[in-house]
Amino acid sequence: MSFNGRTNCRTVTAKSEAAALRAGAENACADLTSGVTNTMECVASQPQSIRWLQRPDTGNRAR
Numbered sequence: 001m002s003f004n005g006r007t008n009c010r011t012v013t014a015k016s017e018a019a020a021l022r023a024g025a026e027n028a029c030a031d032l033t034s035g036v037t038n039t040m041e042c043v044a045s046q047p048q049s050i051r052w053l054q055r056p057d058t059g060n061r062a063r
Contacts, residue, residue: 001028003042008032009049016056021047 001008001024010027014020022043029042 001025001032001042001045002048003029003032003038003045006032007048011053014056020056021050024050 008028008031010024012020012023012027014023025043025047029039033039033042
């Protein structure tokens, strides 16, 4: 994530891609911001980059 000229990234694990994206943004923004308003703005912004080490299981696989 990038906010006010600073950048930070985080590696997270989650059960879905949406949850992983949200957790990564929240964790990265926690170190970049102070205050609720700045945190909300940071989390709502687009990630600078996303790299999947392993995609979360979507549950669509045949068993």
